[in-house]
Amino acid sequence: MVAIAPKQRRTGGRSARVVEHVLDAALEELATTGWDGFSMEHIAKRAGVNKTTIYRRWPTKVDLLQAALLAIPELVAEPPDTGDLRTDLAILLGTRVEQLTSPVGRGLVRAIMLGGASPSLQSLRESVREKRPAVPDAAIDRAIARGELPAGLDRGLFRELLFSPLQARLFLRNEPVDAAFVATVVDVVVAGITNQASTSESLRESAPAPRAAPSSRSRTGTR
Secondary structure (H helix, E strand, C coil), rough: CCCCCCCCCCCHHHHHHHHHHHHHHHHHHHHHHHHCCCCCCHHHHHHCCCCCHHHHHHHHHHHHHHHHHCHHHHHCCCHHHHHHHHHHHHHHHHHHHHHHHHHHHHHHHHHHCCCCCCCCHHHHHHHHHHHCCCHHHHHHHHHHHCCCCCCCCCHHHHHHCCCHHHHHHHHHHCCCCCCHHHHHHHHHHHHHHHHHHHHHHHHHHHHCCCCCCHHHHHHHHCC
């Protein structure tokens, strides 16, 4: 069975076990063959089921891959709540690094990156990113409530700033990512976001009040 990271077994009857086998087989197939080689027939062979069993539940391979990605347990776990934003982010990003550096995780990421020209895969990638972001909204909401992040935060940009350096080091430079690097990225991004918000607020407070427009009487003179 595929393992992105240590995972809990899904429970249930025979039907649930069949679903588990198919979803695991889908992840293995993508990691091994890439998007171009991703086929229902190969997945059925890996899972030991008939193609009709797969098609009844997932009409297209995009539907199947989305279900497989969203079923990875670590992507649906409750986000940490340590009371400190930087600690929460270090845990979240550290978990994501563990996922991505497993053999299957690396294969999945490379397959998805190389298949980026496919509109279907691009749409799937955005859908999964939206439903299972690396930094869940709950963690951001708590940080805003504690005053660690500004209320008007651009969440998409915030996540991208955190995750892009990790992805670049892992998959573009093929270098390891350790806890110290994760902590540095977190510190730089959080400091930058909070400083920007503080500077913007200071500029708004120090800006002179707008001058009133001259009345029509003052523009034309007294008659």
